[in-house]
Amino acid sequence: MKLSTRGRYGLKAMVDLAVNYGGGMVSTASLAAMQGISDAYLEQLIAALRKAGLVNSVRGAQGGYSLARPPGEISVNEVLRVLEGSTAVMDCVSTEGAACDNACACSARPLWLKLQSRIDEVLDSTTLADMAEDYVFQRSRLQAAQERSEQNQLK
Numbered sequence: 001m002k003l004s005t006r007g008r009y010g011l012k013a014m015v016d017l018a019v020n021y022g023g024g025m026v027s028t029a030s031l032a033a034m035q036g037i038s039d040a041y042l043e044q045l046i047a048a049l050r051k052a053g054l055v056n057s058v059r060g061a062q063g064g065y066s067l068a069r070p071p072g073e074i075s076v077n078e079v080l081r082v083l084e085g086s087t088a089v090m091d092c093v094s095t096e097g098a099a100c101d102n103a104c105a106c107s108a109r110p111l112w113l114k115l116q117s118r119i120d121e122v123l124d125s126t127t128l129a130d131m132a133e134d135y136v137f138q139r140s141r142l143q144a145a146q147e148r149s150e151q152n153q154l155k
Helices: 005-019 028-035 039-051 076-084 109-125 128-154
Strands: 055-058 064-067
Touching: 005 028, 005 039, 005 064, 005 076, 005 128, 028 039, 028 064, 039 055, 039 076, 076 109, 076 128
Parallel strands: none
Antiparallel strands: 055 064
């Protein structure tokens, strides 16, 4: 499974919305700046997420985007399926019905099925709340390390 920029940036934007959950709307410009991508590209990603019912939008000066449900109720798999379509490692294990003429005789298919099962397990059990919590912790560790480095440079 290789995620496209669509999946990577869209998931990161959803994590940013999860971090801000309950704090009001987040503008496209703000989200795009956090991701380092163009507003227009982010709008495409958000449009798909809004259509799937994962994101709410409000127009106007105080408008922007927010999660449609609490971050703990949105799985990573739900987000990636909207943005990527499939998270299958191989076509023969896809839930979208992609067929392989060699599936029954393929010696590697049992491995692909196990791998797909584990991937789905992780993506289904990880929520945006989990990712937001990990991200906030990671940022605080980075900030603390930078502050220690600055203090050491002053000595």
